[in-house]
Amino acid sequence: MSSDSSDDENRPPSPADGSSAPGAGDDGGGEGRERPSDHPARGDEVYASEVEGRQYRGTWFLPLRYEELKRAGETDDYPDRGDGGAFRLTDLPRVPRVGHIVGPSAIMLGASLGSGETLFWPVLTSQYGWTLFWAFVVGVLTQFVINTELQRWTLATGESVFRAFARIADHWPWLFLVGGLVSLGWPGWAASAARVGTAALGLTGSVTLLGASIAAWKLIAVGLMVVIWLSYQVSSVMYNAVEVFQIGLLFVSIVAAVLLVAVSGSWVELADLPAAASAVGSLPPEMEIAVFLGGLAFAGAGGYLNLSQSLWAREKGYGMGNYQGRVKNPFRGDDPEPIERDGFTFRPTTTNLKRWRGWWRVVQLEHLLTFVFGLFLVAPALMSVAIRYAPGTTADALQMWLGDVVPLLGPAGRILVFLVLFVALFTTEYAIVESFVRNSVDAIYEVYGREAGWDLETLFWRVLTGFCLWGIAIILLFTSPFEGREPFFFLVVGAAMSGVMMWPYTALVLVMNTTRLPEHLQPGWGRVGAMWWASGFYGYFSVLLVGETLVEFGLGSFQTVPLVVGSGAGGYVLWAVYFVVQSYAVARSAGAKRRAAGTVDDAELAAGWFP
Template identity: 60%
Template sequence: MPEEKPTEQSDVAEDAESETSDVYASRKEQRYPISSYTPVAYDNLEVAPESDAHPDTGSGGRFRELSLPKVPKLRHVVGPSAIMLGASLGSGETLFWPHLVANYGWGLYWLFLVAVCLHFVINTEIQRWTLATGESVFRAFERVHPVLPLAMLVGGFISLGWPGWAASAAQIGAQGLGLGTYDIAGVNIVGWRLFGIALMVFIWITYQVTPLMYNVVESLQLVLVALSIAFTLLLFVLIGSVDVLFSVPGSLTDVGDYSPVGTIAVLVGALAYAGAGGYLNLSQSLWIREKGYGMGRYQGRIKNPFAGDDPETVHEDGFTFTPDTQNLKRWRGWWRVTQLEHLLTFLLGLLLVTTILVVIAVSQAPGATSDAVDMWLIEIAPSVGGFTTSVIYVTLFLALFTTEYAIIESFVRNSSDIIYELYGREAGWSLPRLFWGLLTVFCGWGIFILTLPISISDPFGLLVVGAALSGLLMWPYIVIVQLVNTVRLPEHTMPGWGRIAAMWVAAAFFGYFSVLLIGTGLVTRLGLQAFAVQTAVLGSSPGGYALWAVFLLVQVYTMYRVGRAKVAADGTVADAATAKGWFS
């Protein structure tokens, strides 16, 4: 890609300053157009000593010493959070939260605000280990115990294995295009199934057109997200729900007839999908490694095994840096730019899209009696008519397809990393070929499901099941991420007290709703009344109290271990305060 020339005097001055900076990169040094990678002579690097200045290796191998790369400009690292935003658009933002608020009032919107802020903290904490070492969060889990990443893989497949988003996107797209039933070789095939198969094939093909598979994902997701936001804004203008938007502040205490236990699966799914949710959140670690954030710039990327380019080695054990003044300042700069990228792309994007769609749902379908998909297609779309109806179809299709694309990307990238590190590396497998094989199998699995002669009469119900399971997956990994980032990282890279407290709140938040979901599921699905739980805890059955006791024990243990590790690390690294910045 040709070098861009500064067009303003401020850019020239900025570059001149960066050229002499030991902390910030100039355009020549580090432009980050899509992804950035620096190959290193890994075997010739110094092995980091086992000391308080470097991460604890746990059951894994030793880290190699290198300096942190210089910190790039914010505009050069935008991308990973855009993919995460795309994974979120077709779930909580388009379906769950508009449906919940339209049914039960604006008081529930507070839960969305809390959940999305906690997702911001959780996602950036998932990034922390990779930023500091270059390793994926799954490798960090493996250093604790190999069963942990394997459990994440199983949970990810259970929650994401059904191509529900592709089916929903296909149904909406086919209805908007007026596709009916077709006779192919004497077999009647419904149009939306053909459309869904075409979408899965399209996703698979996109990975074949570039040597670095992450690049096409980032580029396409940026386009899809931009289109989704544009059509959402257009829909808001066409429907004209400005009065409802201005009334939001005064409506936040308005809660209708609502029982958290009665709709717990939908609520847990909505809380998990106030963001990407579940297994998808863990992808932030791998996406920033592919982009080249921090020490991830040295770790290696997954290239297309059939593109003809030389492969890059993805190292088993990561890197660490000596905590001198230069590296400490670079860490502070990296942490700042990482948070800003996630804040401005993911958090603000979610707040904008969700608020607009909730406003439209509340104004057009108050107290909606149907599920979230039918609310849009049966209650809202016909009532507005004409061009606006077409915009609704396009908006929903873009949001759902963007989510399905991100789900396939996330599942395949996460799963290939887990399988490779647990089994494939020792067996001599190629990580790029493993990635490509899983991509083909997962897309083929989706096509197989879409061709089965079964009726999907309740697509939203299938999405609720997957979303609820994603919510259940979040509680344990929030706890594990806390322990990894405080117990195993050195003082200058471990989270500060503000973030530790925020993660305690996140664990309590998702743990509380997980207990409600588990208890309610045992009662309604298995008839085990002994496990009945109450939202106020008091009044639960004996088994319900046992579930609450497990939740409390996990929370107390986590707070104790994390707090003790943080106190013990105080003063173990000279000048560690140099690395600390805003909400570090």
Template identity: 55%
Template sequence: MPTETDETDAPSESGGDDDGDSVVYATPEELGYPTSTYTPVAYDNLDTASADDDDHPDAGRGGSFRLLDLPKVPRLKHVVGPSAIMLGASLGSGETLFWPQLVAQYGWALYWIFVAGVLLQFVVNTEIQRWTLATGESVFRGMERVHPLVPFAFMLGGFVSLGWPGWAASAAKVGAAGLSLGTYQLAGVELVGWRLLGIGLMVFIWLTYQLTPLMYNVVERLQLFLVVLSLTFALVLFVLVGAPTSLPALPSGPALVGDQPPAATVAILLGGIAYAGAGGYLNLSQSLWVREKGYGMGRYQGRIKNPFAGDDPETVHEDGFSFRPESPNTERWRGWWRVAQLEHLLTFAVGLIVVTTILVVIAGTYAPGTTRTAVDMWLVGIAPSVSPLAGATIYATLFLALFTTEYAIIESFVRNSSDVIYELYGRDAGWQLPRLFWGLLTVFCGWGILILLLPFEVENPFNLLVVGAAMSGLIMWPYIVVIQLVNAVRLPEHTMPGWGRTVAMWVAAAFFGYFSVLLVGTVLGSQLGLAVFSVQMSILGSGLGGMVLWAGYGAVQAYVIYRTTRAKFEQAGTVDGADAGRGLFS
């Protein structure tokens, strides 16, 4: 099997002379999996796709796509990885903190909002993968083809939402409490133990990236290990606390009932919805992780290698690839779309629902009506109420989940932002993408250490999580809108979303947009005293400014529905054999 640095021959454009599965599905020896895989090609010698040809993506503001056949499709077990990282990014946010607290405080009706959030994020995340599967380019490059300011704006939003090491702080608080760490002196500065532990976690994360020529591989392996460990501890905890009586009490109510919650709770609710999964800027990493893994046309695009590992860097191409919509490419596209969806469904969606249900049941049983923050709910409200072994397991489970999330956050922000900066500025300036990645990694870890040294609320790092979560929720609505316009308007008929997917993305945008407007209006009206912007959950009864917010939300939704519907009808029948590329929930 090829190693992570081996080169394999690119497939010919003919796709092979055999019939059936032999030209669609690959053997393990042909692939180079289970780690990241890459096939170098004679990029400059490849034919380019015609800008006037409906068979290929719309290049927009970018260069032309190179023509090449889709690689053969791997079996599901060979491509598990990207969604495991996403699962790790999710465990320490909504699944461990926000949703157990919300359900314990407001009742099981909120649980169904969580389930809806997971299913919608499954659709959104696989749509984020679509552009990369079809072209090899990152979703940020696809956005740049619309306008360069689009990916830049999301990068800024990502920093605002992820630039506060709340998960490292919370993990450190849990670990320090479990280990009974006190106060220490560091260079004459008095630091509580959890701050030192949080700094140690940031340093550890930075060091792990120095261990392998391909930085993605160490992230995937470590995240897989941490995820399995977290799942194991969650299951052990469920057994240790017995069979809680809350599970049979699941109500059929689909939404929160009663009075509108206060502004702080709306922020937690929106954060929980965003983190019914990884959420926010993190979700966009799915595109880069599948490119690094070698999904679809991403196998030819190039990867980020450790600039200090001694190997020659790989070229990460600026413009991606396109394939002719003919056999076996159409069959391979259907196969790739199926395996990508299954990997994300079975790893991400099922994993989240199982773990969160376990933790929500425990929280609902041992902390009903809690008014504590999520971390204190577990450590102060629940841990003392169970056996010593179960209490120790709570500490271990929380620590692992929070640390796994912080690791994924650093990986996600650095990988996303290095891609944005490189394509917008660094490539033309002659920068090397691996060195840019390593530099951002160092700066971002250093920034996290600096924040941990600052005197924010020592006893409540959960506040950092609420701020980051709310911001993550706010940026999801606009990027779901942009992704619809990229995939439905710029991809050709055989790779664009089908009607089922199109409608599901309309629903996802409406879902996240609704709660975003609710949060903005609540903060403006309640926290800043601008009563004119007050909003009601029923929309009716909102202030004048609040009605303007709702009207803007409705106008954006209407435009997206119109533009994607128009694109679907315009593309219908433009590609011969497009139906051959359609698979389950295409």
């Protein structure tokens, strides 16, 4: 049982200068300097004042004298340190309002709009009607659980999910980095946005530049990559620039999508949506597994992108992430902010337990009101337009919009289609660059760069520049946006790979959050069950997809069938791997929950809405 609940020992010292701490804003200055008595963890208050809460809007970092803080012991009260150093003890900051912490989920919503919600799902519903909408709802709600569980470790310790993975084994961050490069390492969304832009402006030819003939779409696509790179230079805190740009772009795309429904008259198609409830759980017999798994992954962001929720939460200052630094622009002249290798934790005092309950509530609401509701607003709107104007289409996504839908609309409708597509695709490319760079930099830094003495800010800038240059090179080398391939082919492949990646990290996060967090920080049984569902769901369809892919490569023994019985010899091996992994995840998480029960006094004070 927990025995030490002293608030006095748990209170952190004042910041490094002994008298003040930075507030919000790009340069850490915010609305001025706060007094030591205004420290966002001191006192017995659970909720932050309005003035204090507003500091989160520009991200908030509160430095502490890290080396002077007490170390957490290896007891039931604190997270399991695993393969890493001890956590430092301090109090959990007071809880701000939901409106003060909006940001991470808005970026995730932007990553979703140009992939699944603008391209993938409108094509599927135009082909199959509303009968597949149930899968979209399942995918979004499943990702809600996964994304918030990805934030749990960061909220509790201030560490990123990649640092948490490294505490388990160093190979995990590398494996997910490679998966992210394979699935996101191509500037397809910038190329697609450029294709929309050239169609809207009538620039279908080539431009002669320095004696070379370059397709107009290439120049626009290169320009978009340059704009993304330049946007990071306007703020001393890299994350702040992304958040501001993404929220602005989201506002434009959402308003345009709603206006498009009104102008096109497609709102009448929404009346058929309730009747689709009878199709829940069924799939069209001709539908490929890769397409369905891609739909599940792209009902939201999917794959490597989802892992960014942890890093964005740290940058925003959620929970114990408030004591970790932010990635700064190395050329703005500001002092770097330390991101400690071994994070923070708090004693399970009455005040801290109530604050955890409050933090968990506002983090879930931020994701629900921004990510989930945003998807449920935009996606059905665009699906209704596709159903009305391109029923049964056989074209790829962009061709459906530009070739089937646009010619049937009036001038206002055509402008809105171009606007929605261009902004949504550009928003997605922007989020992909941000997500890939931030995730990869953190993985490299935590596994290797920190010990090698690398500078985090410089590493971020170099990877950002290199990734943008890589994208520009790919754009210029291709003779067409997709080298003679249909865009939807690449969309399916990338989405399916994202879905396969979600299986192992969902199972890993489930086991990590139950075996390495103490009773009061663990997910409740409802969430554990939801994560069992998520890992089982993605794992099941991943096995079907892997088996189907191996058969296409001539390995017929790896055939897998939905009912398992009737699979090939190699297919049974794949199913055995699936059942072993799933059984391990279920057994480990359930056992950890049972063993933790009753080990921390008053742990029930931390439980709240969907804990």
